[in-house]
Amino acid sequence: MHVLITGANRGIGAELAAAYRARGAEVTATARDAAGCLALDVTDPVSVKVLADKMGDRAVDLLICNAGVYLDKGQSLEDGFAPELWAATFAVNVTGVFLTVQALLPNLARSAAPKIAIVASQMGSSTRNTGGSYIYRASKAAAINLGRNLATDLAPRGIAVGIYHPGWVRTDMGGTGADIGTDEAVAGLVERFAALAVATTGCFETWDGRAHAF
Numbered sequence: 472m473h474v475l476i477t478g479a480n481r482g483i484g485a486e487l488a489a490a491y492r493a494r495g496a497e498v499t500a501t502a503r504d505a506a507g508c509l510a511l512d513v514t515d516p517v518s519v520k521v522l523a524d525k526m527g528d529r530a531v532d533l534l535i536c537n538a539g540v541y542l543d544k545g546q547s548l549e550d551g552f553a554p555e556l557w558a559a560t561f562a563v564n565v566t567g568v569f570l571t572v573q574a575l576l577p578n579l580a581r582s583a584a585p586k587i588a589i590v591a592s593q594m595g596s597s598t599r600n601t602g603g604s605y606i607y608r609a610s611k612a613a614a615i616n617l618g619r620n621l622a623t624d625l626a627p628r629g630i631a632v633g634i635y636h637p638g639w640v641r642t643d644m645g646g647t648g649a650d651i652g653t654d655e656a657v658a659g660l661v662e663r664f665a666a667l668a669v670a671t672t673g674c675f676e677t678w679d680g681r682a683h684a685f
Contacts, residue, residue: 478538480505513567
C-alpha cells in the first residue's frame with residue numbers, strides 16, 4: 472500500500488505518516504520545506520507537477536490531502552481578515568487540494584482501490600455557524616464542497632473520496648486547550664480511511680466515525 476500525505480512535516484500529517492509506516496505501508500510524506508519530506512508546495516503548480524513527475528508510473532493507493540493553514544485565528548471583524556489572508560488561505564486549503572488531486576489522478580488510477588481523503592473541518596459545516604474565523608471557515612466549506620464534487624466525478628473511475636473532521640486536536644493549529652491528542656485523532660482517521668469505499672464516496676465524517684452534517 473502506497474500512501475501519499477501532504478503537510479506531513481508536523482501535527483496530524485506527521486503522525487499519519489508514522490502510523491502508516493508502523494503498519495508496513497510505503498509512505499511518501501510531503502511538505503513545503505522540511506527534512507525527511509519530499510518537497511511539495513501545494514500552492515505552486517510547478518511544485519505539484521514536479522511531484523507528479525517524481526511519482527512517475529507508481530500507484531498511489533491513498534492520497535491524504537492534509538496540508539492546511541489557519542491564518543485568521545483571533546482576527547477582529549472591525550479591522551482584520553485582510554485580502555491577502557483570504558488569498559493565502561484558499562491557495563492552500565482549497566486550490567492546493569485540487570491541484571494535488573488533479574496531478575496525481577494517473578497514479579491513483581494505477582491502484583486497485585484508490586482513495587482520496589480530504590482533511591477538512593466541522594468549522595466549514597453550515598451547522599457550525601458560531602461566528603469568527605471567517606476565512607478559515609469559508610475555506611473549509613469550499614474544501615468540503617470540492618470533495619463532494621470530486622466524489623461525483625471520480626466515482627465512475629473507481630476512485631473513492633472522503634472528507635473528514637479530525638477533531639479539535641492539540642497541535643500548533645489546534646492549541647494546547649484542544650479536546651484530543653494527535654494519537655487519538657490519527658487512530659480514528661486511519662480507521663475511517665480504511666473504511667472508505669466507492670459505496671461511501673462523498674462522505675463527511677468525524678475522526679471517530681460519526682456522519683457530520685454538511
